Amino acid sequence: MHKILVTGGLGFIGSHTVVELQNEGYEVVIIDNLSNSSKDVLKGITKITGKTPLFVELDLKDKHLVQDFFKTHQDIKGVIHFAASKAVGESVGNPLLYYENNINTLVYVLQELNKLDTANFIFSSSCTVYGQADELPITENAPVKPAESPYGNTKQIGEEIIKDSCKVSQNLKAIALRYFNPIGAHESAHIGELPIGVPLNLVPFITQTAVGLREQLSVFGDDYPTTDGTCVRDYIHVVDLAKAHVIALKRLLDQKNESNFEVFNLGTGTGSSVLEAIKSFEKVSGEQLNYKIAPRREGDVVAAFADTEKANTVLGWKSELTLDDAMRSAWKWEKKIRNK
Numbered sequence: 060m061h062k063i064l065v066t067g068g069l070g071f072i073g074s075h076t077v078v079e080l081q082n083e084g085y086e087v088v089i090i091d092n093l094s095n096s097s098k099d100v101l102k103g104i105t106k107i108t109g110k111t112p113l114f115v116e117l118d119l120k121d122k123h124l125v126q127d128f129f130k131t132h133q134d135i136k137g138v139i140h141f142a143a144s145k146a147v148g149e150s151v152g153n154p155l156l157y158y159e160n161n162i163n164t165l166v167y168v169l170q171e172l173n174k175l176d177t178a179n180f181i182f183s184s185s186c187t188v189y190g191q192a193d194e195l196p197i198t199e200n201a202p203v204k205p206a207e208s209p210y211g212n213t214k215q216i217g218e219e220i221i222k223d224s225c226k227v228s229q230n231l232k233a234i235a236l237r238y239f240n241p242i243g244a245h246e247s248a249h250i251g252e253l254p255i256g257v258p259l260n261l262v263p264f265i266t267q268t269a270v271g272l273r274e275q276l277s278v279f280g281d282d283y284p285t286t287d288g289t290c291v292r293d294y295i296h297v298v299d300l301a302k303a304h305v306i307a308l309k310r311l312l313d314q315k316n317e318s319n320f321e322v323f324n325l326g327t328g329t330g331s332s333v334l335e336a337i338k339s340f341e342k343v344s345g346e347q348l349n350y351k352i353a354p355r356r357e358g359d360v361v362a363a364f365a366d367t368e369k370a371n372t373v374l375g376w377k378s379e380l381t382l383d384d385a386m387r388s389a390w391k392w393e394k395k396i397r398n399k
């Protein structure tokens with residue numbers, strides 16, 4: 060079976076994707092620098108799939124190490140590139156760190172892929188490229204808005220770099236997957252999200268509050284022009300998202316792609332408000348969440364949810380799990396890692 064490189068394969072979305080790849084019979088090699096992950100994730104992957112992927116601890120910022128890696132693994136048939144930093148606030152404070160981590164590394168990997176006979180590349184992008192879209196749901200044709208943060212900019216520039224490379228390359232084919240809001244965990248609770256420090260994203264903050272690690276959740280703003288005044292997002296179960304990566308990769312391997320660079324939105328197509336997300340959590344967990352309404356958070360868009368038509372019909376992928384499923388799995392995972 061094909062050998063696939065997953066960069067950032069010990070991270071949240073990466074680890075779930077490794078599981079789905081192995082479940083489909085692919086041979087997986089993981090590169091991770093452990094900057095925001097742990098080797099223990101390998102144990103979780105092994106428990107679920109019965110197979111331990113090859114793990115290479117490597118920092119993709121080191122161009123020579125990237126070159127050496129590809130020299131040793133010339134039989135790689137596809138790359139799913141997750142490795143990147145993703146904290147919006149941190150990127151504002153330290154833009155060069157973000158450009159180095161997210162752009163240099165991408166360039167080094169692409170340079171090596173250019174040396175292969177065929178190279179299939181899946182890029183981890185984000186709905187952040189749309190900013191506040193003028194029309195909802197958001198289609199892939201919605202204009203890319205000036206990025207609100209260096210992090211967002213790295214996703215836009217990253218897509219441009221790949222697109223330009225695909226234009227002139229004889230061998231490189233790529234798909235950029237624009238994720239909406241990935242949440243949840245594997246149903247086995249062997250892998251899940253492991254934010255370091257105080258979580259910035261909603262769902263880990265909810266589960267950490269319910270488990271007693273955080274005092275209270277702040278709901279950032281209830282005076283937005285939405286049904287209940289709180290922001291609306293498209294929360295997508297990480298396992299559905301992981302499966303989409305395998306489908307996208309197969310599309311390239313089977314040469315089913317319509318052009319050498321394609322873009323797909325990955326979401327459920329349904330928008331949920333912050334209060335609806337909290338209600339879903341309370342329903343499936345049986346816990347009452349301590350939360351308060353707080354001021355708006357700077358940089359938040361009012362509402363974002365995906366038009367899933369292209370992903371459904373062209374890619375042939377559809378999300379199957381619900382917000383309740385995602386909350387249930389996130390809660391199971393949180394309790395497990397806190398020994399509750």
Ligand code: UD1
Pocket residue numbers: 145147148185186187211240259260261262264276277278279280289290291292333356357358359360
């Ligand atoms: C955020 C990033 C986005 C990035 C994604 C990666 C911002 C502005 N956007 O998306 O660029 O791709 O993470 O995971 O940072 N909320 C609360 N209280 C909290 C935390 C969040 O009310 O403690 C609300 C937010 O206002 C938002 C929703 O929950 O309405 C989701 O927030 P979050 O999980 O941080 O995701 P995004 O902001 O959509």
